[in-house]
Amino acid sequence: MAHDATHDHHDDHHGAPKNFFVRWCMxxxxxxxxxxxxxxxxxMFFIGGSFAMVIRAELFKPGLQLVQPYFFNEMTTMHALVMIFGAVMPAFVGLGNWMIPLMIGAPDMALPRMNNLSFWILPFAFxxxxxxxxxxxxxxxxxxxMYPPLSLQGDSVAYLVFAVHLMGISSIMGAINIIATILNMRAPGMDLLKMPVFVWSWLITAFLLIAVMPVLAGAVTMLLTDKYFGTSFFNAAGGGDPVLFQHIFWFFGHPEVYIMILPAFGLVSEIIxxxxxxPIFGYKAMVFAIASIAFLSFIVWAHHMFAVGLPLGGEIFFMYATMLIAVPTGVKVFNWVSTMWGGSMTFETPMLFAIAFVILFTIGGFSGLMLALAPADFQYHDTYFVVAHFHYVLVTGAIFAIIAATYYWLPKWTGHMYSETWGKIHFWNSVIWVNVLFFPQHxxxxxxxxxxxxxxxxxxxNFNMISSIGGFLFGASQLIFVGVVLHCVFFSKKKAPDRVWEGAKGLEWxxxxxxxxxTFELPPVIHDDELAHGHIED
Amino acid sequence: MTRGVTTWSGEPYFLNNVALGVCVVIGILVFGAMFIAMFRFRKSRGAVAEKWSHNTTLEIVWTTIPVIILIALAYLATGGLRTFADTTGSEMTVKVTGYQWKWRYDYVEYKGKAIESVGFMSKLDRESDETRQLNSGLDPKNVKVDGYNTYLINVDKPLVVPVGTKIRFVITAGDVIHSWWVPALGWKMDAIPGIVNATWTNINEPGEYRGQCAELCGQDHGFMPIVVKAVPKADFEKWLAEQQAQAKQPEPAAASTAEKPATAQVDAPVSQGHQG
Incomplete structure (x- = not known):
């Protein structure tokens, strides 16, 4: 077994600290x-989810039954902030932290103390x-x-801005750590083009994070000084421009949405x-597609702003650039299907979630293509069509990939198998109710x-009521997920083998x-046929 | 999506249908291939995994075909954008100003003649407003005009415009950003303080067309509807004359509603975007 050669024997005397505080906080x-x-x-997923439940409960039928409109707006705002910065992004950083060193044969992250700091900022930010x-x-x-002038009418601007600053610092440190780890800590023989696609996707995502989080920090700082120090960056009466904020925000915001989906591409490319x-079909094309999508993400921001009155040339440029994204994204989808074609498939829970990801993310991609067509976007913009679109790519995209990855690696993390039956119950409930929830929103x-x-x-x-019912049941289904994870961590008796899945390849197994x-205190010896993507020689 | 009732509103409708059709066809092919794979290549049916992991010809094909489809879509969409951006040759100008949480309409010019002091606020009708209060006990289903439910989509005073006339809208806002959207006209345009956006419509059929503010603008964002009442030209001219006559009378109530807001002048420079 490979681990006999690579795995040190003195783990016992420097294993995990016994003291709870020392082990987890330090x-x-x-x-x-x-x-x-x-x-x-x-x-955070459950806190953000509870806000969504408030939203869907109020929208269950016409008329206001539960909350005042202002509180409703607080819920939509906080739901998004918590889900984006609290649930999806930290989940990917967590998966990256756990798996990148294991996948590239490194003993730990390159900057372990900064790693601690970048996590422990987050609880304070939230x-x-x-x-x-x-x-x-x-x-x-x-x-x-946070569009001004509206966002500046609130009393919580300072809290919001400092929370965003903290999240940004955390993300930037996490990204630096991941880049440093991937570029410096690979085991000998783990060439860049032998890395798992998940590692590649995180390397590219980390560069996106470093590029755009400072842009967001700048934009919110200008909000702060507009609110409290009398500047007029975005105040028309003082010579500023409210639309400028939108340009800066979406210059951050569009790469941000790819920050939330590229690691998901990586995860699905491991699981399928x-x-x-x-082996994954077209490994190099997959890596190149991720890089192209990352590049394009910087030149499409104004497609979020087709209705602000852009000049004709601007509308045309951003429409064309946005449509181009369909090409590398299409390549990825075709490659996943080709990976399945001619395989020998089994359908354990991670695979089920990964397949649902490919189908439902593609539906989100279709509505994305429709939204890219500027004249049609004059109608779609700021309607529930957009809400349906980004929930298809974020919930059935990013979150399904995160759930798939959790099931995929949970036995490796805990040493026990989760309950396949309950995993499948969770899957079928999730996939049915999420469509009942979001499809009618189109x-x-x-x-x-x-x-x-x-x-x-x-x-x-009628459609709102259907959507709300789907929402409640989708929310409830996620409690099954917690049950499965807790059972696996604390109660499961079924031991997991080293190579948990028959077809699993890569160093982590x-x-x-x-x-x-x-792990890997001594670098492992890399055998190319052990790597996830098979033949990489040309 | 509605087909709309203007000379332009067919563009987004047509694009929506074409794009949806393209997506459905691609979806059937891709998901079809996936389901065939899932049934044919199951381990439980004794499938043995093959070893290949790339195929250059296939990869070139499925990169090229989407590019061709996209070029076709882009061509169609560009045409729609160009006609949308052309606000020249209008016969009438209306200034729309968004406020928290109501709209103001000022009639600026009709057939080359400046109009003075015809302008009014337009806000949610009283019946919807009473019904929409938290736990009002009133049923939104009972808010009707001529048997048609108008809950949250009716106003006290609609914007009256003539049909068969190219109407130029100049759109701005007095406090925060709003967005003026009537689906039947085929577009929405943000109303932004300090910026004047120009756009146009030319309505074919008389009727009442309803819409709502489409950009989050605070607590009553959901409660600032828009109603455009399109009437035959002769009726419109009559209505306009009445309004002008009313405005001339020293009637305190009418004078206060017709008073122009201090901010955002009508003749402020129009954003360059829609000149060409």
Whole structure:
């Protein structure tokens, strides 16, 4: 076994610290910090999800029954901020922390102390953000996009801005760490073009993060000084321009949405070959497609702003650039299907979620292509069509990939198998209810329902009720997920083998399950046929 | 999506249908291939994994075909954008100003003649407003005009415009950003403080067309609807004359509603975007 050669024998005398505080709060261990990130992300997923439940409950039928419109706006704003910065991004950082060193044969992250700091900033950032809900004046209610002048009318601007600063610092440090790890800590023989696609996707994502988080920090700082120090960056009466904020915000915001999907591409590119028992189709094309999407993400920002009155040339440029993204994204989808073609497939829970990802993310991609057509976007913009679109790419895209990856590596993390039956129950409930939740929102948007409204005309009543029912059941289904994870961590008796899945390839499966506290203290010897993507020689 | 009722509103409708059709066809092919793979290449059916992991010809084909489809779509969309951006040759100008949470309409010019003091606020009708209060106990289903439910999509005073006339809208806002959207006209345009956006419509059929603010603008964002009442030209001219006559009378109530807001002048320079 490979791990006999690579795995040190003195783990026992420097294993995990016994003291709870020392182990978790002072950790510099990539696995423990990865776990912290994942647990934090799960907690935020449920907090953000509870906000969504408030939204869907109020929209269950026409008329205001539960909350005042201002509180509704706080809910939509906080739902987005918590889900984006609290649930999806930390989940990917957690998966990266856990798996990147294991996948490239490194003993730990390159900068372990910074790793600790970048995680422990997050609880404070979210304490700051969530505390606004309990303060006089309430939480931010101007949308997660924080468009001035509206966002400046709130009383919680300073809290919001400092929370965003903290999240940004955390993300930048996480990104630096990942780049440093991938570029410096690979085991000898792990060439860049032999790395798993997930590692590639994170390398590219990390560069996106470093490029755009400072842009967001700058934009929100200008909001702060506009609000409290009398500047007029975005105040027309003082010579500023409210649209300028939107340009700066979306210059961050569009790469940001790819920050939330590129690692998901990587995850799915690990899982599908494993369960198809066939190497990933077109490895180089996959890597190149991720890089092209990352590049294009910098030149499409104004497609979020087709209705602000851009000049004709601008509309045309951003429309064409946006449409181009369909090409590399299409290549990825075709390659996943080709990976499955001619394979020998089994359908364990991670594979089911990965297949659902490919189908439902593609549906999100189709609505994305429709939104890219500027004249049609004059109708779709700021309607439920857009809401449906980005939930298809974020929930059934990013979050399904995260769930798939959790099932995929959970046995490696815990040393026990999760319950396949309950995993499948979770899958079928999720995939059915998420479509009941979001598919009717396409129709609502096409019928003319604007987004971010707390109440609506009775013409929209039926689809809203269906969507709300789907929402409640989708939310409830995620409790099954918590049950499966808790069972696997604490109660499962079924031992996981080192190579948990029959078709699994890659270095992470050469270490024991559960992965010991320290791994690859001596670099492993790389055998090319052990790597996830098979033949890489041309 | 609605086909709309203007000379231009067919563009987004047509593009929507074409793009949807393209997506459905691609979807059937891709998902079809996937489901065939899932049934044919199951381990439980004794499938043995093959070893190949790339095929250059295939990869070139499925990069090229999407590019061709995209070029076709881009061509169609560009035509729609060019006609949309052309606000020249209008016979009438209306200034639209968004406020938290109501709209103001000022009639600026009709057939080359400046109009003075015809302008008014337009806000959510009283019946919807009472019904929409938290726990009002009133049923939104009962808010009707001529048997048609108008809950949250009716106003106290609609914008009256003539049919068969190219109407130029100049759109701005007095406080925060709003967005003026009537689906039947085929577009929405943001109303931004300090910026004047220009756009146009030319309505074919008389009727009442309803819409809502489409950009989050604060607590009552969901409660600032838009109603455009399109009437035959002769009726419009009559209506306009009445309004002008009313404005001339020293009637305090009418004078205060027709008073021009201090901010954002009508003749402020129009954003360059829609000149060409």
């Amino acid at each position: 950790s510099t261990n990539h696995k423990d910090i990865g776990t912290l990130y994942l647990v934090f992300s799960l907690l 304490a700051l953000l969530l505390s606004t809900l309990f303060l006089p004046g309430g939480g931010p209610a101007g949308g997660w996009t 070959p494993t369960f198809a028992r066939k 129709f609502l948007g096409l019928a003319g329902m604007p987004r971010r409204i707390p109440d609506y005309n009775v013409a929209f009543a 050469t270490v024991p399950s559960p992965a010991p506290y320290h």
